[in-house]
Amino acid sequence: MELCDLSAVEVRDLLFEKKVSAVEVLEACLARIDAVDGRPGTLDPGPETEEDTRRVHAFITRTPELARAQAEAVDKKIAAGEDPGPLAGIPFTVKDIFCVKDTPSTAASRILANFNAPYTATAVERLQAADALTLGKVNLDEFTYGSSSESSAFQPSPRNPWDTSRVPGGSSGGSAASVAAGEAFLSLGTDTAGSIRQPAAFCGVVGLKPTYGRVSRYGLIAFGSSLDCPGPLARSAKDAALMLKAMAGADPRDATAATLDVPDYLAALEKEVKGKRIGLSPDYFQITFPQANGEYSQQPVPEEMRAAVLHAVDIYRALGAEIIEDVPMPNTRYGIPVYFVISRVEAASNLHRYDGVKYGYRTQQAVGELKDLYRKSRGEGFGLQPKLRILMGMYVSAAQYSEQYYRRALRVRTLIRRDFEEAFDPQGKYRLDALLTPTTPTSAFPIKDVYGDSVLMQYADQLTVPANHAGVPGISFPAGFGADGLPIGLQLLGPDYSEATLLQLTHAYEQASAGAEWRAKRPAVLEVH
Numbered sequence: 001m002e003l004c005d006l007s008a009v010e011v012r013d014l015l016f017e018k019k020v021s022a023v024e025v026l027e028a029c030l031a032r033i034d035a036v037d038g039r040p041g042t043l044d045p046g047p048e049t050e051e052d053t054r055r056v057h058a059f060i061t062r063t064p065e066l067a068r069a070q071a072e073a074v075d076k077k078i079a080a081g082e083d084p085g086p087l088a089g090i091p092f093t094v095k096d097i098f099c100v101k102d103t104p105s106t107a108a109s110r111i112l113a114n115f116n117a118p119y120t121a122t123a124v125e126r127l128q129a130a131d132a133l134t135l136g137k138v139n140l141d142e143f144t145y146g147s148s149s150e151s152s153a154f155q156p157s158p159r160n161p162w163d164t165s166r167v168p169g170g171s172s173g174g175s176a177a178s179v180a181a182g183e184a185f186l187s188l189g190t191d192t193a194g195s196i197r198q199p200a201a202f203c204g205v206v207g208l209k210p211t212y213g214r215v216s217r218y219g220l221i222a223f224g225s226s227l228d229c230p231g232p233l234a235r236s237a238k239d240a241a242l243m244l245k246a247m248a249g250a251d252p253r254d255a256t257a258a259t260l261d262v263p264d265y266l267a268a269l270e271k272e273v274k275g276k277r278i279g280l281s282p283d284y285f286q287i288t289f290p291q292a293n294g295e296y297s298q299q300p301v302p303e304e305m306r307a308a309v310l311h312a313v314d315i316y317r318a319l320g321a322e323i324i325e326d327v328p329m330p331n332t333r334y335g336i337p338v339y340f341v342i343s344r345v346e347a348a349s350n351l352h353r354y355d356g357v358k359y360g361y362r363t364q365q366a367v368g369e370l371k372d373l374y375r376k377s378r379g380e381g382f383g384l385q386p387k388l389r390i391l392m393g394m395y396v397s398a399a400q401y402s403e404q405y406y407r408r409a410l411r412v413r414t415l416i417r418r419d420f421e422e423a424f425d426p427q428g429k430y431r432l433d434a435l436l437t438p439t440t441p442t443s444a445f446p447i448k449d450v451y452g453d454s455v456l457m458q459y460a461d462q463l464t465v466p467a468n469h470a471g472v473p474g475i476s477f478p479a480g481f482g483a484d485g486l487p488i489g490l491q492l493l494g495p496d497y498s499e500a501t502l503l504q505l506t507h508a509y510e511q512a513s514a515g516a517e518w519r520a521k522r523p524a525v526l527e528v529h
């Protein structure tokens with residue numbers, strides 16, 4: 001096994017025992033990137049080559065010099081007998097929706113292609129302060145609008161390391177792919193409807209969407225400000241725990257960042273599962289697919305996913321958990337329709353700031369009045385997804401329609417939150433510690449298969465989006481492979497600030513399944529190169 005295939009915790013321990021240096025760890029990741037990643041995404045990629053189709057393409061911008069300087073500083077600290085930070089020497093990637101000082105911060109959009117951020121996002125700053133090594137910025141759907149990473153203005157878009165003819169999911173596709181392929185140990189992603197959990201499921205890694213406000217959004221390029229949650233992608237619950245601990249907590253620069261103490265997530269992993277109440281809901285075993293004729297079909301989740309959930313139930317039962325069946329979550333099915341309205345209104349509002357004046361793309365065409373500059377800059381700078389989302393957001397919040405759409409969606413959002421409150425109420429009928437569900441309605445789909453159908457694409461988030469509406473935390477973790485050879489992800493959802501429990505339950509599942517045959521599988525991209 002190569003250094004870059006170990007867990008972050010293992011590498012950290014080796015480093016503390018002086019068995020490896022931070023520079024060696026970094027070199028292992030850089031060599032892996034060289035071997036599997038292929039060319040980074042760019043605005044004008046030219047035609048796709050055969051070689052492109054076999055590579056991961058996780059990155060937009062690589063920052064090896066920055067990472068090397070950070071690694072050398074860590075090695076110096078250790079040599080001098082100083083205490084290095086909790087993430088010392090661990091290389092990580094950053095979804096290119098976070099600002100990093102003096103580094104292109106593009107949101108995978110032409111409109112920000114030339115934007116070098118003047119400051120660093122709090123989450124990134126804290127990871128760096130913990131002595132993690134910044135490998136660079138990874139690709140995503142434009143402004144995070146999508147579930148496959150294909151809508152990036154920077155092509156080639158990322159591919160799934162388990163099968164490069166498949167998407168890695170999205171919008172944190174580059175994050176999930178870079179972690180799955182061993183290019184990085186950790187990645188910082190964001191989740192507005194499932195954008196951490198869905199790509200984690202598609203790429204066979206752990207992805208945690210924390211409680212809204214647990215991690216500061218300062219320096220995150222905004223999409224849906226009431227929904228966006230930065231969070232970790234990692235190869236195990238332990239690594240995710242380590243990363244979350246380093247970046248969670250109050251931030252005077254983000255008024256919505258919670259002031260609650262950050263627990264020791266690592267210590268919580270070893271707690272007993274005995275007595276935990278884990279729920280199953282029929283509403284998470286039913287999925288909706290939009291049809292070409294505008295109708296919607298309801299069907300059960302694929303048998304393999306149901307079987308994976310039931311297998312996890314056996315594991316938890318054997319560990320002494322109580323399984324509570326038939327927990328009603330009746331408003332789950334409205335998650336996507338409500339999201340279509342709320343997220344578009346927030347997106348349209350947040351996108352107003354891109355005007356071609358202050359920063360970002362400015363049209364080169366001759367312009368008359370100021371409005372003309374706005375129109376042309378925005379028309380040329382935004383791709384299809386931002387344009388669609390602006391149009392819809394403006395429509396459903398317009399004075400004559402907002403009662404019918406926007407305000408109504410807000411009321412249904414409250415009902416979705418209420419489903420969770422009832423399920424988790426410690427004095428209530430169900431008293432759940434967590435709800436166990438599949439993460440996604442399907443496994444990773446072939447490249448170009450869903451892209452172009454924005455409605456179908458959005459439905460990839462149907463099992464993950466309710467947690468964003470409710471603000472509650474959710475984790476996705478790998479639970480084997482389907483007949484198509486692709487990873488299957490399971491999801492645990494919990495009450496506000498229950499990240500420690502979700503990580504603990506994921507860790508328990510990992511321990512119990514450590515000997516399973518599927519755990520030894522390696523992404524196909526590593527076998528080829």
Ligand SMILES: NC(=O)C[C@H](N)C(=O)O
Pocket residue numbers: 144145146147170171190191192193194195196223343458461
């Ligand atoms: N950031 C997200 O969760 C994005 C979501 N997949 C969407 O298409 O809007």
